[in-house]
Amino acid sequence: MAISISEALDIVYQNTPVVDDEWIPIEEAVGRVIGEDLIAQFDLPRFDNSAMDGYAVKQSDAGTSVPCTEHIYAGDDPRNELHEGSAMKIMTGAPIPKGCNAIVPIEEVQVYEDKIILPVSIKKDAFIRWAGEDIKSGTVFLEKGEKVTAYTVAMLASQGMSHIKVKRKVRVAVFGTGDELKPHFEKIEPHQLYNSNTPMFLARAKELGCETQYIRSSKDTIAALQESIGQALHADIIITSGGISVGDKDFTKEAFTQLGMELHFEGVEIKPGKPTAFGKIGNTVIINLPGNPLASMVNYEVFVRAAIRKMGGLKAFYHNTLTTPIRETLKLKKGKFTVKLGRFDGKSFEAIPLQMPGMVSPMQAADGMIITEPEAEQLEKGSLVHMLPIAWELVSEKKEDLFTR
Numbered sequence: 001m002a003i004s005i006s007e008a009l010d011i012v013y014q015n016t017p018v019v020d021d022e023w024i025p026i027e028e029a030v031g032r033v034i035g036e037d038l039i040a041q042f043d044l045p046r047f048d049n050s051a052m053d054g055y056a057v058k059q060s061d062a063g064t065s066v067p068c069t070e071h072i073y074a075g076d077d078p079r080n081e082l083h084e085g086s087a088m089k090i091m092t093g094a095p096i097p098k099g100c101n102a103i104v105p106i107e108e109v110q111v112y113e114d115k116i117i118l119p120v121s122i123k124k125d126a127f128i129r130w131a132g133e134d135i136k137s138g139t140v141f142l143e144k145g146e147k148v149t150a151y152t153v154a155m156l157a158s159q160g161m162s163h164i165k166v167k168r169k170v171r172v173a174v175f176g177t178g179d180e181l182k183p184h185f186e187k188i189e190p191h192q193l194y195n196s197n198t199p200m201f202l203a204r205a206k207e208l209g210c211e212t213q214y215i216r217s218s219k220d221t222i223a224a225l226q227e228s229i230g231q232a233l234h235a236d237i238i239i240t241s242g243g244i245s246v247g248d249k250d251f252t253k254e255a256f257t258q259l260g261m262e263l264h265f266e267g268v269e270i271k272p273g274k275p276t277a278f279g280k281i282g283n284t285v286i287i288n289l290p291g292n293p294l295a296s297m298v299n300y301e302v303f304v305r306a307a308i309r310k311m312g313g314l315k316a317f318y319h320n321t322l323t324t325p326i327r328e329t330l331k332l333k334k335g336k337f338t339v340k341l342g343r344f345d346g347k348s349f350e351a352i353p354l355q356m357p358g359m360v361s362p363m364q365a366a367d368g369m370i371i372t373e374p375e376a377e378q379l380e381k382g383s384l385v386h387m388l389p390i391a392w393e394l395v396s397e398k399k400e401d402l403f404t405r
């Protein structure tokens with residue numbers, strides 16, 4: 001019995017465990033997922049300091065002329081207190097002296113003989129950067145489950161952290177099945193077919209931040225399949241393609257179940273890709289995708305990508321969509337949840353005109369997809385669709401509505 005896409009995704013999320021942690025240098029951490037909440041060890045800025053090259057003053061001296069008693073540079077540790085009726089020259093980033101309650105930028109004072117004339121109006125606290133206004137000591141400044149970007153690295157470095165605890169990379173093993181398949185680096189006979197799914201799945205897993213293992217495609221026998229499974233079992237996720245429909249040689253699920261796979265679903269109400277199956281052997285997640293390249297790709301984006309995000313420890317692991325008008329009227333087959341690949345040009349979405357489950361070329365052209373509901377017969381030009389991006393990550397911490405009506 002086929003289940004709905006939403007039910008299938010729930011099963012994937014519920015049954016996909018999260019990998020454990022490792023420590024790595026922050027320079028290596030971009031793209032990784034933070035393994036624990038990080039608490040600031042000190043304020044940032046560490047001390048009250050000047051935001052401008054100028055003069056440290058007392059606001060009450062506005063409109064008077066005062067002598068400049070001292071110069072303070074960034075990196076200095078000023079000991080003397082600022083007294084009424086005087087100023088100290090100060091550079092951007094230098095600690096403000098005790099007693100100072102405003103900074104006047106250089107451009108706003110006039111130098112007259114050995115004194116400076118202060119403007120008539122000075123705002124209290126002007127151009128002072130306060131300790132802790134950026135990051136407060138003792139607070140969580142980065143959360144478990146966030147992805148590390150270049151800007152996260154800036155935060156880590158500003159807290160003097162050389163290493164960070166991150167989720168280890170998800171290990172993905174892939175193999176195809178089919179007597180007709182040949183690896184792309186071997187000679188092929190006219191009746192044979194190059195295995196394009198395995199390299200595609202591995203490449204996509206790498207794009208999604210995983211460690212990958214290539215396993216040569218399996219022949220269509222239980223014994224051959226079980227040999228391939230044996231090589232893959234230490235992985236966190238095993239992805240297969242082919243042999244899951246009702247053909248005479250479709251043994252993929254049987255080979256796994258004989259080895260103890262607990263099958264959580266087989267068959268999803270999705271076109272293309274209905275035969276997709278999901279199961280587990282121990283902690284290893286198994287996703288059997290159809291052999292048809294475009295069908296397998298679509299289900300990879302919907303289910304494998306979801307599993308990789310969940311397993312990788314991302315806080316926001318749910319799919320998210322962007323809402324955009326459709327550029328041309330799109331005819332649909334009523335009665336099915338249908339996935340259409342397409343392109344988003346920043347203003348609207350256009351479905352790729354010719355896309356069939358056995359094709360390869362539409363995948364390369366697509367940077368997003370929509371999932372239409374069974375009631376939809378036609379989407380009128382200009383109507384709004386919910387696009388799941390393929391070419392970039394759009395995720396959410398809560399479940400989002402994925403479907404286009």
Ligand SMILES: Nc1nc2c(c(=O)[nH]1)N[C@H]1C(S)=C(S)[C@@H](COP(=O)(O)OP(=O)(O)OC[C@H]3O[C@@H](n4cnc5c(N)ncnc54)[C@H](O)[C@@H]3O)O[C@H]1N2
Nearest residue numbers: 176178194195196197198242243244245250290291292295
């Ligand atoms: N009588 C029925 N026939 C089929 C049904 C059905 O419900 N009743 N479902 C169809 C659907 S939907 C799909 S999808 C396919 C799924 O079949 P399998 O997952 O068993 O895949 P195969 O039969 O092994 O292969 C299908 C197709 O894809 C080619 N293929 C396989 N592996 C690769 C690979 N690694 N790289 C590139 N191409 C691959 C294979 O040569 C076949 O052409 O079943 C329908 N049939």
Ligand code: MOO
Nearest residue numbers: 272273274295357
């Ligand atoms: O998954 Mo199949 O025809 O829906 O490719």
